[in-house]
Amino acid sequence: MRRSSQIPLIARGEQVDSFRRALERAAAGEPGVLLVGGDAGVGKTRLVTHLGQVALGAGARVVTAHCVDLGEVGIPYLPFTEALGELRADADVATVVAERPALTRLLDPASGSSTDHAERLQLLDGVAGSLAAAGRPGAPLVLVLEDAHWADPSTRDVLRFLVARLRSEHLLLVVTYRSDDVDRQHPLRPVLAELHRQPAVERVDLAPFTSGELREFTTALHGDPLPAGEFDEVRRRSEGNAFFAEELLDAGVPSAGLPWTLTDVLHDRLQRLDATVQQLVRLASVAGRQVDEELLRTAATRLPGLDAGRVDDALREAVAHQVLAVEGAQADGPRLAFRHALVAEAVYLDLLPGERTALHRAYLDVLADDPRLGSAAVRAHHALQAHDLPTALAASYEAARRATALPAPAEALRHLEQVLSLWESVPDAAALLPLEECGPDDGDDHGVRLGTVLLSAARAASDSGQPTRAVQLAERAVDAAHRDPASQALLRYHLARYLLDVERVEDAGEQTARALEVLPAEPPSRELAWTLAVRARVELNVDEDAAARRFADRAAAAARQAAAPDAEADALTTLAVLEVGDPDAASTLLVAARERAADAGDLFTELRSWYNLAATRFYAGELDEAGRIIAEGVARARSTGLAWSTYGIEMLELAQILPYFTGDLTEQDLPAGVPVSMVPYLEADRLYAAVARAGGDAVERAEALRPHWERDGQVALIAGGTLADALTWAGRHDDAVAAAEEVARHLGEAWTEFFLGRIWICALALAALADGVESGPRPSEAAGADALARGEVLRAVAHETAERGRPRGGRLGPEGRAWLLRADAEHARLRAAVTGTPADPAVWERTVREFGFGYRYEVARSRFRWAQALRAAGDGTAAEVEAAEAMTDAAAMGASPLVEAIGAWARRARVSLPGGRRTSSVLTEREEEVLTLVAQGLSNRQIGEQLYISTKTVSVHVSNLLAKLGASGRAEAVAVAHRRGLLGV
Numbered sequence: 001m002r003r004s005s006q007i008p009l010i011a012r013g014e015q016v017d018s019f020r021r022a023l024e025r026a027a028a029g030e031p032g033v034l035l036v037g038g039d040a041g042v043g044k045t046r047l048v049t050h051l052g053q054v055a056l057g058a059g060a061r062v063v064t065a066h067c068v069d070l071g072e073v074g075i076p077y078l079p080f081t082e083a084l085g086e087l088r089a090d091a092d093v094a095t096v097v098a099e100r101p102a103l104t105r106l107l108d109p110a111s112g113s114s115t116d117h118a119e120r121l122q123l124l125d126g127v128a129g130s131l132a133a134a135g136r137p138g139a140p141l142v143l144v145l146e147d148a149h150w151a152d153p154s155t156r157d158v159l160r161f162l163v164a165r166l167r168s169e170h171l172l173l174v175v176t177y178r179s180d181d182v183d184r185q186h187p188l189r190p191v192l193a194e195l196h197r198q199p200a201v202e203r204v205d206l207a208p209f210t211s212g213e214l215r216e217f218t219t220a221l222h223g224d225p226l227p228a229g230e231f232d233e234v235r236r237r238s239e240g241n242a243f244f245a246e247e248l249l250d251a252g253v254p255s256a257g258l259p260w261t262l263t264d265v266l267h268d269r270l271q272r273l274d275a276t277v278q279q280l281v282r283l284a285s286v287a288g289r290q291v292d293e294e295l296l297r298t299a300a301t302r303l304p305g306l307d308a309g310r311v312d313d314a315l316r317e318a319v320a321h322q323v324l325a326v327e328g329a330q331a332d333g334p335r336l337a338f339r340h341a342l343v344a345e346a347v348y349l350d351l352l353p354g355e356r357t358a359l360h361r362a363y364l365d366v367l368a369d370d371p372r373l374g375s376a377a378v379r380a381h382h383a384l385q386a387h388d389l390p391t392a393l394a395a396s397y398e399a400a401r402r403a404t405a406l407p408a409p410a411e412a413l414r415h416l417e418q419v420l421s422l423w424e425s426v427p428d429a430a431a432l433l434p435l436e437e438c439g440p441d442d443g444d445d446h447g448v449r450l451g452t453v454l455l456s457a458a459r460a461a462s463d464s465g466q467p468t469r470a471v472q473l474a475e476r477a478v479d480a481a482h483r484d485p486a487s488q489a490l491l492r493y494h495l496a497r498y499l500l501d502v503e504r505v506e507d508a509g510e511q512t513a514r515a516l517e518v519l520p521a522e523p524p525s526r527e528l529a530w531t532l533a534v535r536a537r538v539e540l541n542v543d544e545d546a547a548a549r550r551f552a553d554r555a556a557a558a559a560r561q562a563a564a565p566d567a568e569a570d571a572l573t574t575l576a577v578l579e580v581g582d583p584d585a586a587s588t589l590l591v592a593a594r595e596r597a598a599d600a601g602d603l604f605t606e607l608r609s610w611y612n613l614a615a616t617r618f619y620a621g622e623l624d625e626a627g628r629i630i631a632e633g634v635a636r637a638r639s640t641g642l643a644w645s646t647y648g649i650e651m652l653e654l655a656q657i658l659p660y661f662t663g664d665l666t667e668q669d670l671p672a673g674v675p676v677s678m679v680p681y682l683e684a685d686r687l688y689a690a691v692a693r694a695g696g697d698a699v700e701r702a703e704a705l706r707p708h709w710e711r712d713g714q715v716a717l718i719a720g721g722t723l724a725d726a727l728t729w730a731g732r733h734d735d736a737v738a739a740a741e742e743v744a745r746h747l748g749e750a751w752t753e754f755f756l757g758r759i760w761i762c763a764l765a766l767a768a769l770a771d772g773v774e775s776g777p778r779p780s781e782a783a784g785a786d787a788l789a790r791g792e793v794l795r796a797v798a799h800e801t802a803e804r805g806r807p808r809g810g811r812l813g814p815e816g817r818a819w820l821l822r823a824d825a826e827h828a829r830l831r832a833a834v835t836g837t838p839a840d841p842a843v844w845e846r847t848v849r850e851f852g853f854g855y856r857y858e859v860a861r862s863r864f865r866w867a868q869a870l871r872a873a874g875d876g877t878a879a880e881v882e883a884a885e886a887m888t889d890a891a892a893m894g895a896s897p898l899v900e901a902i903g904a905w906a907r908r909a910r911v912s913l914p915g916g917r918r919t920s921s922v923l924t925e926r927e928e929e930v931l932t933l934v935a936q937g938l939s940n941r942q943i944g945e946q947l948y949i950s951t952k953t954v955s956v957h958v959s960n961l962l963a964k965l966g967a968s969g970r971a972e973a974v975a976v977a978h979r980r981g982l983l984g985v
Helices: 013-027 046-058 078-087 090-097 099-108 118-132 153-165 189-198 213-222 228-238 242-250 264-268 275-286 293-300 308-320 341-350 355-367 376-385 389-405 409-423 446-463 467-479 484-503 505-518 527-542 545-564 566-576 583-600 603-619 623-639 646-661 676-693 698-704 714-729 733-751 756-775 781-804 814-833 841-850 858-874 876-893 896-909 925-933 942-949 951-965 969-979
Strands: 032-038 061-066 141-146 171-178 201-206 288-292 324-326 335-338
Touching: 013 032, 013 171, 013 201, 013 566, 032 046, 032 189, 032 623, 032 841, 046 061, 046 141, 046 171, 061 078, 061 376, 078 090, 078 118, 078 141, 078 153, 078 841, 090 099, 090 118, 090 335, 090 341, 099 876, 118 153, 118 171, 118 288, 118 566, 118 623, 141 714, 153 171, 153 189, 153 409, 153 623, 153 781, 171 355, 189 201, 201 288, 201 814, 213 228, 213 242, 213 288, 228 242, 264 409, 275 293, 275 308, 275 335, 275 341, 293 308, 293 335, 293 355, 335 942, 355 376, 376 389, 376 467, 389 409, 389 446, 389 603, 409 446, 446 484, 446 583, 467 484, 484 505, 505 527, 527 566, 566 583, 566 603, 566 676, 583 603, 603 623, 646 676, 646 858, 676 698, 676 714, 676 896, 714 733, 733 756, 756 781, 781 814, 814 841, 814 858, 841 858, 858 876, 858 896, 896 942, 925 942, 925 951, 925 969
Parallel strands: 032 171, 032 201, 061 141, 141 171
Antiparallel strands: 288 335, 324 335
């Protein structure tokens, strides 16, 4: 029987045509990406192999790289390292590599390492530049990246960076992945969603063969058509999967009557190979889908019972039987690969436990003798599986340092977690690690050395967006050093920083206080400067501004004497926050702090300065300038691998909110790869636009975030406030007030009673109260008095919060002032609804003006209320002008609830709007409005008050609509209107 690689490609003409078009565009300088997805065995590798041949025939350069599944072990940037290793011989590519030390370190681990996070941008840019340099006009580079479902986090980041940067390169990326592996929780899924939205990206889905295509495929393999019975059996068992069908045919199915499991099929096939070949294939499976030929060959010689003289012959036989295939030679030597990843998996799973251990040991012995044959991560993988725990520990630590230097914090954390899991199982673990900063291990500082590893893991956890895990690891670090109070004091300020990230402010204060009891004041040390700087942040968080300034000044002075510019930068950032009342002065300090932190290589502090610089301009109402800074800050965080760190997330939150402020109600997508722990923060921010845009599930989404209130007050504030707003739009006014009161109560306990966000919460609660009274029958005297009393309390709390919340700088920013005015205006609207006395429109005018700093949605909403107040005060002309502007702006933003509310009110109040609706109903517009209020149970007098017409006129309208609907009474009219779809029109 022929193999699939020996026959023409079957039934993929549409995909090949798409590739040819993309290749032509790439040759002309229009780069592209093909995302090739399909189930395991459906033929992705066969297709991309054919596409590579097509590309070579068209004069393109083709490089294939692979992602590899190494279980818990990850090698950052692996496929791009493989690709660049092959391309490096190109002079243009070599120039790009030579100009970027970070790229040189990636390709040549022996060249040294760096922990400078800032080099990640250089690395990403270097990868993009190298691939761009390898393509030529008319001869583009085709980079095939296989098995992206196994991509490590850093590889996914590079892929996103590359696609976002595509401009005019002669480059075509072809990325394959198993669609059946990429479920909702798979980290590749959000990356694919992000890539699909890019104009240069084309999705290619490979479906199993249809019956006709499968018949053509099996005929080509078998040489002639299969008998009907055999074909039906193959079709039934393979379900159109090309690889399964081929294996079944090769194993003699169905005549052999083999049970339908792929493992059995492969086992039967391998049994027909020479014993030496079988042993070699088993050894290869231990390395995964791919294996370096020299590594495999050398490991084979270490196996007892394997004839070393037969290794070459066995390799040739394995390739001849297409169990293994030779991949294109790489810079570090040729590689062998299983024809399909499923083959490697099935062979490996068939090994007995003892066999697996022995085969992993063979690889480990080779790597111990010749480390150039595999990375530290690969050594750690084989050591773990071979149960060599000391070697696994040392190799994992080396892999962690390598990942940190790249930087790849998620991978570094995984390796360090492995080190920690092995620590107690390995005697003298500390002696095996190069912890030079701790000095020689004399047996007394074992805990200090463990603390050093724990602290490195805490930093990696923080950098990769796992703040709670960072705290846990830092707490263990402090505990580990309990026998050495001096060393323990050096660790406490790190723990305090991570505690601040999860809002455990009191605990952070305790840690800094205990550290300051031990650290000598003279001469000032780096540790003292940092502890004072963190203590200043603690005081800042509890609004003790005077104390914060004292500690920050002391920290800055100590940092200068101790030559600790990173600690000085942190102290300067705190001092800048204290100057927020003067945005220009604060910004000057923050720019200086940012530059000092960057020079010191302290990216965390640099990002803190970036965030506070953006926040200073944002809360000063300078939204354009804030947007520019946010974009640059987010790009900086992403390029350095710290997008999910505390201040990376803070800037992403501002990036989520800013478009909503400026009137873009398009819901921002979650960034690709966002850690699960960070999702609630960004989901809360997305609710602003969802509520304004009338996302039908806004209430449910806000409720779903309630379990996260305890973890972070910011989630509680935004989710709780938007929940109250959404409930108000849904007409659930009592529930809205209750939600606002609940979040205010919760944050009063978690933060402080007079947190400034309470002004917003009070204004929303007042709006719900006013809407509730306006939309129903006029309340009884007692009910009206109760509503007014609740409203008065809310208004008083808003003003007391503005006074006692003590905003830094001594005065509220533009948004705070606007919401305070909105609270006053909503209170006036509530009083007017209860008493029937029109409110002064001037308060709404002032609200509109104050929101005019750039909060477009709230300008439109307040302008609508201003129009209502003008109409109630008898100024219909002015009301029409303001209502028309509010309607135009709301419609332009897509604020559906606001558009509907303005339109409904304009019809009731007889206010003309541009593009006003004309109904095709048997009822007039006024009759529809009367019918809608009848359905709400309002009396004729109440309807007249709502529509600004007399009770007698309402009676006439009711009589007319009863006649038109053929109804004998109000209840029947409502029922008829419901059946005919007239209500709610």
